[in-house]
Amino acid sequence: MTDKLIIKKYNNRRLYDTEKNTYVTLNHLSEVIKQGRQVEVIDVKTRDDVTAFTLTQIILEEARKKNFLLPVPLLHLMIQFGETVLSEFFEKYLQQIIKNYLAFKSSVDEQFERWLDLSVNLADQAKKSLPPLSPLKSVFSLMAEPVEQRETKRKK
Secondary structure, eight states: OOSEEEEEEOTTSOEEETTTTEEEOHHHHHHHHHTTOEEEEEETTTOOBOHHHHHHHHHHHHHHHHTOSSOHHHHHHHHHHHHHHHHHHIIIIIHHHHHHHHHHHHHHHHHHHHHHHHHHHHHHHHHHHSOOSGGGHHHHHHHHSOHHHHHHHHHO
16 A cells, blocks of 8 residues: 555546545545545546645535535635735645644644543542541531531520
């Protein structure tokens, strides 16, 4: 199995997985990518690389299911400025921003997991090292008694 999965795209919009020798759907490609594989989509007739177009189709299909992809003001800006400003932003910055976000999220998740483990370990150690509470049991039992019972005991 190679790092990059080669997909052939036919005129009838069918996608052919050259590794498994079978036709696949956009949903299948989405799952392959979510598992960490890179794909390259080649138009069979023209031999053009149509990977970006196919990946965009996947994103739009998923957005259509959720009825939301990007905020409307951003979509207006994308249409208004087209390739001039936004293509540079997407090519240079957005990919790095997403990678940084995912790395930061991962490190925060790991740190939180360590804190949870630490608190469980400290709680276990505290249970083992605390002296028995029997000398204080009478004090605690007084607090647990209903107020009326305590009042009757005082009057006696």
